Amino acid sequence: MRVSVAPCAGFCFGVKRALKIAFDAAHKHVRNAPIFTLGPIIHNPQVVAKLEQEGLRVVDDLGDLTGGTMIVRSHGLPRKVLEDARRRGIDLVDATCPFVKEAQERAEQLADEGYAVVIVGEEDHPEVLSIAGGLSFPATVIAGPEELDGLPKETKVGVVCQTTQPLGHLTAVVGRLLERSKEIKVFNTICRATFERQVNALGLARRVDVMLVVGGKNSANTRRLWKLCREAGCDAYHIETAEELKPEWFEGKEEVGITGGASTPQWIVDDVVSAVEGIQAPGDTGEESRP
Amino acid sequence: MRVSVAPCAGFCFGVKRALKIAFDAAHKHVRNAPIFTLGPIIHNPQVVAKLEQEGLRVVDDLGDLTGGTMIVRSHGLPRKVLEDARRRGIDLVDATCPFVKEAQERAEQLADEGYAVVIVGEEDHPEVLSIAGGLSFPATVIAGPEELDGLPKETKVGVVCQTTQPLGHLTAVVGRLLERSKEIKVFNTICRATFERQVNALGLARRVDVMLVVGGKNSANTRRLWKLCREAGCDAYHIETAEELKPEWFEGKEEVGITGGASTPQWIVDDVVSAVEGIQAPGDTGEESRP
Numbered sequence: 102m103r104v105s106v107a108p109c110a111g112f113c114f115g116v117k118r119a120l121k122i123a124f125d126a127a128h129k130h131v132r133n134a135p136i137f138t139l140g141p142i143i144h145n146p147q148v149v150a151k152l153e154q155e156g157l158r159v160v161d162d163l164g165d166l167t168g169g170t171m172i173v174r175s176h177g178l179p180r181k182v183l184e185d186a187r188r189r190g191i192d193l194v195d196a197t198c199p200f201v202k203e204a205q206e207r208a209e210q211l212a213d214e215g216y217a218v219v220i221v222g223e224e225d226h227p228e229v230l231s232i233a234g235g236l237s238f239p240a241t242v243i244a245g246p247e248e249l250d251g252l253p254k255e256t257k258v259g260v261v262c263q264t265t266q267p268l269g270h271l272t273a274v275v276g277r278l279l280e281r282s283k284e285i286k287v288f289n290t291i292c293r294a295t296f297e298r299q300v301n302a303l304g305l306a307r308r309v310d311v312m313l314v315v316g317g318k319n320s321a322n323t324r325r326l327w328k329l330c331r332e333a334g335c336d337a338y339h340i341e342t343a344e345e346l347k348p349e350w351f352e353g354k355e356e357v358g359i360t361g362g363a364s365t366p367q368w369i370v371d372d373v374v375s376a377v378e379g380i381q382a383p384g385d386t387g388e389e390s391r392p
Numbered sequence: 393m394r395v396s397v398a399p400c401a402g403f404c405f406g407v408k409r410a411l412k413i414a415f416d417a418a419h420k421h422v423r424n425a426p427i428f429t430l431g432p433i434i435h436n437p438q439v440v441a442k443l444e445q446e447g448l449r450v451v452d453d454l455g456d457l458t459g460g461t462m463i464v465r466s467h468g469l470p471r472k473v474l475e476d477a478r479r480r481g482i483d484l485v486d487a488t489c490p491f492v493k494e495a496q497e498r499a500e501q502l503a504d505e506g507y508a509v510v511i512v513g514e515e516d517h518p519e520v521l522s523i524a525g526g527l528s529f530p531a532t533v534i535a536g537p538e539e540l541d542g543l544p545k546e547t548k549v550g551v552v553c554q555t556t557q558p559l560g561h562l563t564a565v566v567g568r569l570l571e572r573s574k575e576i577k578v579f580n581t582i583c584r585a586t587f588e589r590q591v592n593a594l595g596l597a598r599r600v601d602v603m604l605v606v607g608g609k610n611s612a613n614t615r616r617l618w619k620l621c622r623e624a625g626c627d628a629y630h631i632e633t634a635e636e637l638k639p640e641w642f643e644g645k646e647e648v649g650i651t652g653g654a655s656t657p658q659w660i661v662d663d664v665v666s667a668v669e670g671i672q673a674p675g676d677t678g679e680e681s682r683p
Contacts, residue, residue, distance in 0.1 A: 225586060287575070
């Protein structure tokens, strides 16, 4: 059974940067004051567990917290949450992905220029909440063009996109907007690395017999990769760690493709590769191995 | 044989307006000074012939013309042509379609705002020449997304569209631009009436057995209607007048659809309807007639 790993599986620039900031802050931090993130810093439970060992807690809301240090997660936080934290005397360390930051700033620019802002993405995703949360007027968040039906038509529409969305979503929404609006200004805020990761995963999925997509079950960009591979007609499994592998997935398969989300550490991808190489699938002669 | 006429066959707002301006100017004009258009005022030879009877000549270039009156055709004229005419002491009467005017102004606005301007349309069409001709930097004119391949990528792209293009062309180009550029500002300058005419023609073509598309052979919007009907899988014929009808087109057909371009006068459409109703197609029992 041959194993092919996508060239861009694993941490993206923004995740690497956020983790460096978080580990540095945790190391430097005075241990008796709280240091925390509001929601996980990235969507990978294994990495978050490692950070917790370093003293970085994850809280779900600010509750009655005052003081201490908050690392702003890679997905960013809505402006009013940041203001609330400042009012509570909490020090902020910003680990927002610079590409998410750009999406936030572009959305603000569009609102300032008088455009009705549309964000293409998942309504409840923390990144989208952080983009929408910076605007003085409510933005419209839509996942696909069909969600525009029934919404009021605006003459001037400004569009940004969740950084990890597939380009096809943005294109489809803009196409439908062109039927409804006279003027459309679009910032393609999709992260280039995400786009390339998706293109690579899709290319691999079309070639191999089974695809493993490694990453947090709570990671939207990992789930998206898995969905794209399935849509390409490939047997695809979304796993967090090598423990979840099942030998029957590989029965009669000749080539396995492996990719990982932007928040998946290399050591977890490597673990999965080793585990797959060690699997003797039922009916596998074991004659072929990784090239 | 049933005959169905599309509800919006015939003159559009801009053509009606241009012809009113032209006929009024011709009537008021002092007969011994030249009055002319540079290129036909609209793309319909029969209407242009009627205007010539009123003294309105069509010239192909300004040559050594000085003085007189020039009616600016419905498609508009490039700025430097207008400046040349003014220098020659020619009076200008502007019959540019207001929607074309808007496309010209939007393209200028985009150029002023620092966007690389893309015009979606036919490179040699007078309207496109008039839009491109108002800009200080050369615009890129493209008919479809494939024409972008090989062109240099721009970070900021501004898009306008020839007013009579199908929306699908604009959408396809914007979709491809989103793969290449960070910021795209689009003015959907497609004329609403043209869009509705195309939707109606397409609906009719899908229902009837044969479509007649009536209008100037030099009329891009009429040719476009004909092409859309053919692409819908319908037998479709582009004719200028009833004289071109051939009985064999209607052999074994039960329903005929008729539409006309934006520059096709009602009397020519009516002539075609009467002629079709009078045709005894080979094998037609003549039992059915127009509802």
